[in-house]
Amino acid sequence: MPDIAELIRSCDEWITPELDKVFDPSVSEDITVKAAKYSLMAGGKRLRPLMMKETSKMMGLTGIDEDIRYYAATLEMIHTYSLIHDDLPAMDNDDLRRGKPTCHKAFGEGFAVLAGDLLLNTACERLMSIAVSKPEYAYTSYMMMVRAGLNGMIGGQSIDLASEDKKIDLDLLIELQDKKTGALIKTAVVTPYMLSKKLTAETAGADEDYKLLINLASHIGLAFQIKDDILDVTSSAEVLGKNVGKDARDEKSTFVTLLGFDAACDYLNKEACGAREVLGKLKERGYATADYEILTDYLVNRDM
Template identity: 40%
Template sequence: MSFYETISKNAKTVETKLSEKLDLIKSDGAYEKYSVLEESMRYSLMAGGKRLRPCLVIEFAKLFGAPDNACLDYACSIEMIHTFSLIHDDMPCMDNDELRRGKPTNHIVFGDATALLAGDALIAYAFETIEGEMLSDRQNLLASKALSRHTGVCGMCAGQQIDLQSEGLKIDVETLETLHAKKTGALIKCACILGCIAAGKLQGCREYEDACTYAEKIGLAFQIADDILDVSGDEAKLGKKCGSDEKEEKNTYVTLFGIDKAKSMALSLCNEAKEVIGKYEGSEFLCELADFIVNRDN
């Protein structure tokens, strides 16, 4: 199976499971009284996208020997968390974006209050979903802790806060790396960790540590690629407006180093990631994924 066929297959598998999870909400006897909340959740959760994070869960679980489909609840959980972050990130109090994946953002369609609640509900539903039945209670507990740690005050939310308070200010490279390691890299790292947990490869073993190193490399490369696309990308392919970083006076690798140096840094990180994970039999897809991250156009 080719790289793009694998991406598509994983995305379809996850989207089918996500839709099933959303359908379960309708079994609540009071659903009709708050159905707009589920509609708001579904609008963003089922809006497409690369499904990169759940794909990483699936591929690391497969690489290290997890039973087929054992990790799907974990994959759905991290996509719910990612989607909540997009909904909140687009709101007027944050980035104030009106377009996401070529469609009006959630708050434009449903209003600020419902969009806020939809994001909140997705957080809660992610932790309900991660308590799946195919893996052990210990694995589910470790997965829940990993998701909480990489989402919350020491993870993605911390990165968002650093980003907000850095707007209009000059920051050093160390602060920029910390910002992106938390804001973007944390969930990418968590996805790789969840795949390891599903396969029984826990903290301290070589496979787990290599997965974390790979994730850190591609996480930073992903953000650098995003910075480059914001300057040179095609809005039609991106599904959102370009130039928002400059408009909001955000610190990026392009503003600090220039576009050519930023491209070189992303490529180096990609090669380092492939070196770490390429020693494992069956890692071809993950190596190709590292290349895809730095060469993508959306």
């Protein structure tokens, strides 16, 4: 039975070479490319690629591993661009990310804006490029962009920015997080399955496994965010690789500041149970859920 460190290491070996070849070496002197690569290769846990790899393993998807990896790298590029822009002084104003200076600290704000734009644009180029040869993937690509957009990540980020210096209620916080971090986690969990089934708007709506995966991703996404808020209180910058105690200092509404520490922990456990329940159903349907259970436990118990 692998442990989480082994799953993360194995994912890292799988995804890093794919990320490393995103930009042609002939353009490696361009400062925007350097800035984009700096953030893209800064490590991190690669949770979204890991979820994609694990969905693929759980459901026994064979023959499309190269495509899944291509989409995993593309999603990681979208995630990384959002971190770069999110860290800017005009947004969250963070100096530290994944234990290193943030992109704008290392390359200046102008190149950080451009590096983010470049990662998003290149992700779109990749999705359009594969649409040329594999039109059956177009709906999956479309949904990746939708979940990165106004009805997903950007929409959540917008609520977040509009809520600065304001107390928001729990419903809005849940909507914010469901969009800001939940949407890309949904993409990660469902994309391999969507690719393998060549899902369309019509077939996705009627697919039981797809619905279970979306449900699983909702619980995982919320648990992930609640844990993030808890770690901002209990962890240290050394362990976490980013600044802590910031939420309270900025009077930011989080699951901890809104609910209190104990209730936030209860909420986390409730979501973790929800995730395990869905995994139980997937197991009944014959899928190999063992690694996903390890992943879920990790998300709840992690200290970074």
